Amino acid sequence: GAVVSQHPSWVICKSGTSVKIECRSLDFQATTMFWYRQFPKQSLMLMATSNEGSKATYEQGVEKDKFLINHASLTLSTLTVTSAHPEDSSFYICSAKVNTEAFFGQGTRLTVV
């Protein structure tokens, strides 16, 4: 199947700093990628849909100025958590679709201290 690579796998940052998470489709082109957030022992909540060459579409309640998404190429989407706070600590997962199947990155564990 298709491979989606997410980097870094984990990151610890200080409160007030920004963190960038990369999501790459390694063996296919992805015009659309999805970013999810998962709280401990909870399900995945869709944050935004990332579209190559255009603005991302954010789900209701997600701050677009805080979670900046850039999809500059057909194989790379980035999520930048700006001015991170401890409540932003979470597991972030990206995915990309090939036909009807979604392929997921391995996730990024963000801890803000």
Place this chain on the structure above:
Amino acid sequence: AQSVTQLDSQVPVFEEAPVELRCNYSSSVSVYLFWYVQYPNQGLQLLLKYLSGSTLVKGINGFEAEFNKSQTSFHLRKPSVHISDTAEYFCAVSDLTGFQKLVFGTGTRLLVSP
């Protein structure tokens, strides 16, 4: 809009026993149905999917699921579980239009004991 209900947050089972993880969905339109498995600190891996055709779907690792339209269910089963099946299992649906965004259930933790 779609929604997914996984009533069992945790299912303990002994090794080699059968297991069923329940999933019910709600949607006003036709949907695709999926089961994903997540191991600790990892992304999701597709177990199986129902798009159309036969209502009994077979997936990887010996899992299967049956789509029941009248009961709006898509329960996951395995006749004999292994210790390595211990993980979190998510049921998900997507509509057939647009970006086909996935809507996930809350997940069921399968705990397999020796």
